[in-house]
Amino acid sequence: MERLEPIKAAHRFIDTYFTNCNAAILAGSVVRGQATATSDLDIVIFDEKIEASYRESVLEFGWPIELFVHNLSSYKDFFLMDYNIAKPSMQRMVVEGIVLRDNGILQDIRQEAEKMLEEGPKEWTEDTIRTKRYFISDVLDDFIGSDSEQEVIFIASTLSFLLYEFVLRVNKQWIGTSKWMVRSLQQYDTKFADEFIAAFDTFYRNREKVKIILLADKVLQPYGGKLFAGFSIGKDIIQK
Structure with missing residues (x-):
């Protein structure tokens, strides 16, 4: 399959497989301008109908795609986990990513992530x-x-x-x-x-x-x- 442009591929993926999600964000190296020949698309999805968060890897529209799927509360556990190990990957994806879809929920989630990033990790004793x-x-x-x-x-x-x-x-x-x-x-x-x-x-x-x-x-x-x-x-x- 011909590889689509990353943003177009991400939109196509959401429109095909997560039609009714509350919000979706394209993150990772393609957004930061650091993509390589082996880069994938990191897509964070928020869907209130999902019972539990999950991660999945797929090949679609010419791209390897890493999915990070959350409901409207499960992402908080991942924010906390990343905070505790001082590796804020989830927070960075939410803050740096390109919005693919949003029914109004992302502003509060992004503010939550931005606050954690600005405050930094827990201080060592x-x-x-x-x-x-x-x-x-x-x-x-x-x-x-x-x-x-x-x-x-x-x-x-x-x-x-x-x-x-x-x-x-x-x-x-x-x-x-x-x-x-x-x-x-x-x-x-x-x-x-x-x-x-x-x-x-x-x-x-x-x-x-x-x-x-x-x-x-x-x-x-x-x-x-x-x-x-x-x-x-x-x-x-x-x-x-």
């Missing part, structure tokens, strides 16, 4: 920061000490996410995975994002560890640096 410092320190030591060409590749991968998560969460920023790691870093601080990417790029190209080690020290230093001695989990509970 001092205990959480301390725990994260410890695990970053542990992986960093593994990275520094490893002389295995195979193992160090995966240690570096783990360390990259831990450092990325730490920087953004201590600064009350949203996080993501995969391509959203780069995007979230750039939204937070383009200079730091460049430094972060360069450090890991140098390692993966040349197996040079120094830039990553210095980056980790820079990230941890304002919060007390590396942590090992004196750290414990559950000791107070056991003693009680």
Whole structure:
């Protein structure tokens, strides 16, 4: 089947399969102007007749389509879930998306999503920061000490996410995975994002560890640096 233009394909899909839905939004990379040859159409649908939310993948009108189908209350659970893990994918789709259909319900839902995005994720506690410092320190030591060409590749991968998560969460920023790691870093601080990417790029190209080690020290230093001695989990509970 010939591939239609994305907005036309999305409208055709809604008109064909969700004729009576309350609202529908086209979101994702095609809306942000970041589409690639393998991009799909992300469509969020609100339908008061749906008993429970669901996600479904289909091929229609020349496109792979990811459906996120909700009734007029189930989306709130997903807003809360995304808020708790600091990955606001649902909120972003609702706010950034192109409206395909709306019988008047979207304004309140979008305002709800916008408010959550503006406020940012839940702030980490001092205990959480301390725990994260410890695990970053542990992986960093593994990275520094490893002389295995195979193992160090995966240690570096783990360390990259831990450092990325730490920087953004201590600064009350949203996080993501995969391509959203780069995007979230750039939204937070383009200079730091460049430094972060360069450090890991140098390692993966040349197996040079120094830039990553210095980056980790820079990230941890304002919060007390590396942590090992004196750290414990559950000791107070056991003693009680």
